[in-house]
Amino acid sequence: MSIESNLLKKERQNVTFSVEELTNVWDGGKEDTEIRRKVVKVFGDDPVLKSPPICTMTREERYTEATRKCVYIFRNMLQKNGIYPGSKEFEHFWNAMPIEYTLLIHMGAFIPCIMSFGSEEQVAKWLPLSANLNIICTYAQTELGHGSFLRGLETEATFDRETQEFVINCPKVSSMKWWPGDMGLNANHALVMANLIVGGKKYGMHPFMVQIRDLSTHMPLPGVTVGDIGSKMGFEAIDNGFLYMKNVRIPRENLLNKNSEVKPDGTYVKKASDRLMYGSMVNLRVNLPKSQAIDVLAKACTIAIRYSAVRRQGLLNPGGAEVAVLDYTLQQHKLIPQLATVYATKFAGEGIIKKHQAFLQNMAKGNISDLAEIHALSASFKASVSEQCTEGVEVCRRACGGHGYSQASGLPHLLSKVTPTCTYEGENTVLYLQTARYLVKCAKEKAADLPESILFLVQPIQNARGNITSLDNLALYFKNRAALCVQAASKKVNQMSNKGLAMHEAWDKSSVQLVHATKAYVIQYIFDAFASFVKEVKCSKSVKEILEDLCCLYGLHYINNCSGDFLKLGILTAHHCNIAEEAEIALLEKLRPNAVGIVDAFDFTDSSMESCLGAYDGNVYERLFDMAKLSPLNKEPVHQASYKYLRPYLLEGRDILEGAKSKL
Ligand SMILES: CCCCCCCCCC/C=C\CCCCCC(=O)SCCNC(=O)CCNC(=O)[C@H](O)C(C)(C)COP(=O)(O)OP(=O)(O)OC[C@H]1O[C@@H](n2cnc3c(N)ncnc32)[C@H](O)[C@@H]1OP(=O)(O)O
Numbered sequence: 001m002s003i004e005s006n007l008l009k010k011e012r013q014n015v016t017f018s019v020e021e022l023t024n025v026w027d028g029g030k031e032d033t034e035i036r037r038k039v040v041k042v043f044g045d046d047p048v049l050k051s052p053p054i055c056t057m058t059r060e061e062r063y064t065e066a067t068r069k070c071v072y073i074f075r076n077m078l079q080k081n082g083i084y085p086g087s088k089e090f091e092h093f094w095n096a097m098p099i100e101y102t103l104l105i106h107m108g109a110f111i112p113c114i115m116s117f118g119s120e121e122q123v124a125k126w127l128p129l130s131a132n133l134n135i136i137c138t139y140a141q142t143e144l145g146h147g148s149f150l151r152g153l154e155t156e157a158t159f160d161r162e163t164q165e166f167v168i169n170c171p172k173v174s175s176m177k178w179w180p181g182d183m184g185l186n187a188n189h190a191l192v193m194a195n196l197i198v199g200g201k202k203y204g205m206h207p208f209m210v211q212i213r214d215l216s217t218h219m220p221l222p223g224v225t226v227g228d229i230g231s232k233m234g235f236e237a238i239d240n241g242f243l244y245m246k247n248v249r250i251p252r253e254n255l256l257n258k259n260s261e262v263k264p265d266g267t268y269v270k271k272a273s274d275r276l277m278y279g280s281m282v283n284l285r286v287n288l289p290k291s292q293a294i295d296v297l298a299k300a301c302t303i304a305i306r307y308s309a310v311r312r313q314g315l316l317n318p319g320g321a322e323v324a325v326l327d328y329t330l331q332q333h334k335l336i337p338q339l340a341t342v343y344a345t346k347f348a349g350e351g352i353i354k355k356h357q358a359f360l361q362n363m364a365k366g367n368i369s370d371l372a373e374i375h376a377l378s379a380s381f382k383a384s385v386s387e388q389c390t391e392g393v394e395v396c397r398r399a400c401g402g403h404g405y406s407q408a409s410g411l412p413h414l415l416s417k418v419t420p421t422c423t424y425e426g427e428n429t430v431l432y433l434q435t436a437r438y439l440v441k442c443a444k445e446k447a448a449d450l451p452e453s454i455l456f457l458v459q460p461i462q463n464a465r466g467n468i469t470s471l472d473n474l475a476l477y478f479k480n481r482a483a484l485c486v487q488a489a490s491k492k493v494n495q496m497s498n499k500g501l502a503m504h505e506a507w508d509k510s511s512v513q514l515v516h517a518t519k520a521y522v523i524q525y526i527f528d529a530f531a532s533f534v535k536e537v538k539c540s541k542s543v544k545e546i547l548e549d550l551c552c553l554y555g556l557h558y559i560n561n562c563s564g565d566f567l568k569l570g571i572l573t574a575h576h577c578n579i580a581e582e583a584e585i586a587l588l589e590k591l592r593p594n595a596v597g598i599v600d601a602f603d604f605t606d607s608s609m610e611s612c613l614g615a616y617d618g619n620v621y622e623r624l625f626d627m628a629k630l631s632p633l634n635k636e637p638v639h640q641a642s643y644k645y646l647r648p649y650l651l652e653g654r655d656i657l658e659g660a661k662s663k664l
């Protein structure tokens with residue numbers, strides 16, 4: 001056993017709580033842990049799902065491998081292993097997925113869309129085909145020229161009454177669809193968001209099923225220009241694509257018509273609120289943070305904390321032995337708050353998923369009264385979580401020094417996976433502004449007209465009592481701050497408008513304060529949800545203490561990072577801030593001996609991280625060396641480029657050096 005493995009073993013001996021029990025809490029119960037492990041094992045044991053490490057493959061190989069494995073998973077493995085939407089197995093399915101995948105937009109975005117936009121007959125037609133991969137369909141909304149401002153989308157679907165068809169056109173280069181996942185190479189259909197035009201009248205964005213490739217040859221159909229958009233910052237395996245359509249004709253029935261319809265005579269019939277057109281985005285904003293951001297940060301924490309426990313660098317005591325970098329207070333200050341973020345966002349996210357499920361049940365009965373609340377909550381939650389996790393992964397990466405820059409650490413891959421969560425499914429600033437709209441409206445309402453989650457906005461500010469670092473008091477500081485920030489931002493909008501500015505100008509001039517207020521709102525939501533979870537969860541005292549400490553740390557770390565705000569608003573005094581700073585440092589010291597145990601409790605397999613720094617056994621140096629040997633650049637002892645470009649000068653060097661030697 002290497003020295004490094006021994007060091008991790010010792011760390012594990014010092015853990016003061018049951019790692020298995022914390023794993024159960026993380027998974028949602030003992031039974032869930034068993035199911036997750038079963039799913040992970042089935043996938044992990046299957047030889048078909050083995051691939052070379054991603055950092056040794058080209059982009060083309062990564063796309064090919066990911067497609068090969070995902071086709072196998074979706075066609076052969078899901079049904080066979082009882083993994084279907086709604087099952088417990090499905091909830092844990094992400095943990096078993098290969099490190100890179102394709103067909104995600106088809107499975108994760110298109111399928112939910114067909115279910116929310118399609119009529120019963122349309123769902124009956126398209127759902128089995130797509131579930132069996134008989135068709136591959138992308139979600140094509142964003143265009144080269146527009147992504148955020150959906151009313152600016154330019155693709156048109158014009159109704160031709162004569163032929164009972166829609167004619168799809170991208171009038172300009174800027175109107176071509178650009179970015180959709182699975183679209184470049186795999187998809188033969190696209191769910192295209194286009195402006196509906198009937199009899200010269202525009203009806204706004206509607207969803208259309210458009211076939212883009214031939215069903216037998218997979219060649220693009222006439223009028224269709226489609227391909228991959230090229231190399232990106234990450235997502236090398238995914239064929240994000242472009243799609244340019246010129247006079248592409250589709251049958252009238254291909255307008256997904258659950259919410260609105262065009263009759264054969266051209267009559268437009270609206271069956272439900274326009275806002276439900278945005279429903280698919282709410283669905284993804286609620287569901288993607290866990291797998292695409294929170295788990296990514298949890299993996300980064302696992303890698304950085306295990307590595308920091310084995311990496312020896314420098315001395316704490318003059319004359320003493322070299323210490324693990326995790327023993328430095330500053331390293332703890334970087335990494336342990338990231339663990340707190342993982343827990344806070346995961347448990348707050350579960351609350352939002354439940355709220356969304358309740359909303360969907362009500363919607364099925366025709367009641368969409370909670371739509372504004374769930375839209376505001378999901379938009380700001382997705383924005384805040386993606387931001388916190390992206391920052392957190394970069395902190396973890398840099399906390400691993402030079403090795404964190406190596407692909408072999410697994411951290412650059414995680415960073416490039418989490419970064420676009422700040423952009424896709426709604427650019428974060430745009431989403432914060434959406435929530436701000438709702439908050440400003442709520443601030444003007446009477447308490448009786450507001451949902452419970454937002455009541456604090458209009459209630460009198462309460463003073464904290466007793467220990468300032470108690471979870472109750474921390475929750476109160478966050479609520480008070482959110483209420484005061486929202487009121488201040490609303491006041492600014494009103495003042496600007498009273499000065500004579502048009503409302504949209506007043507809004508733009510107040511937008512810095514509006515986004516700030518929204519961030520305050522969503523952080524109070526996350527903290528409150530995590531604190532409530534910690535209070536209610538049934539577990540042993542030792543595990544509860546870990547959760548309480550993480551919750552307290554999440555609150556204190558946030559407050560200490562923006563204490564100016566709390567001071568400015570009169571919520572905390574300088575004395576309070578000093579106490580909060582010391583309390584955070586004390587918590588770091590307290591949590592340090594359990595840090596490895598806490599990341600072990602995430603229970604990630606080594607193969608799900610592909611990290612030389614983060615493997616369970618801590619054998620970092622051997623793994624780094626072994627991985628370097630696999631680099632394609634090391635295939636031959638001398639690379640062709642050296643022969644081709646360097647050799648003449650090296651030979652000159654040889655002659656000079658050997659000449660000098662013979663003169664000696
Ligand atoms: C095996 C599979 C498992 C599946 C698991 C699930 C996990 C899946 C994981 C997938 C992971 C990765 C996939 C990556 C996917 C990426 C896909 C994409 O990126 S698709 C493209 C996404 N694009 C956007 O999100 C665009 C963002 N822009 C907008 O949302 C809108 O344009 C805008 C709302 C910001 C502005 O539009 P505008 O027309 O100007 O609207 P108004 O601002 O005037 O608002 C009108 C009105 O509507 C309300 N509104 C807005 N949005 C919504 C909504 N979503 N829901 C409900 N209501 C909404 C808004 O509040 C206004 O209301 P008022 O009362 O008038 O204030």
Ligand SMILES: Cc1cc2nc3c(=O)[nH]c(=O)nc-3n(C[C@H](O)[C@H](O)[C@H](O)COP(=O)(O)OP(=O)(O)OC[C@H]3O[C@@H](n4cnc5c(N)ncnc54)[C@H](O)[C@@H]3O)c2cc1C
Binds near residue numbers: 105139
């Ligand atoms: C990896 C990845 C996968 C994607 N997958 C898909 C997909 O499958 N299907 C799909 O349709 N799309 C997809 N997209 C596109 C994605 O949804 C858009 O990029 C996203 O919605 C942002 O839009 P945009 O690119 O137009 O940014 P822009 O809106 O142009 O943003 C540029 C800047 O302008 C700012 N800005 C914009 N509007 C405002 C405003 N009102 N007030 C203040 N500031 C503003 C933004 O904050 C940002 O700083 C994907 C994108 C990525 C990166």
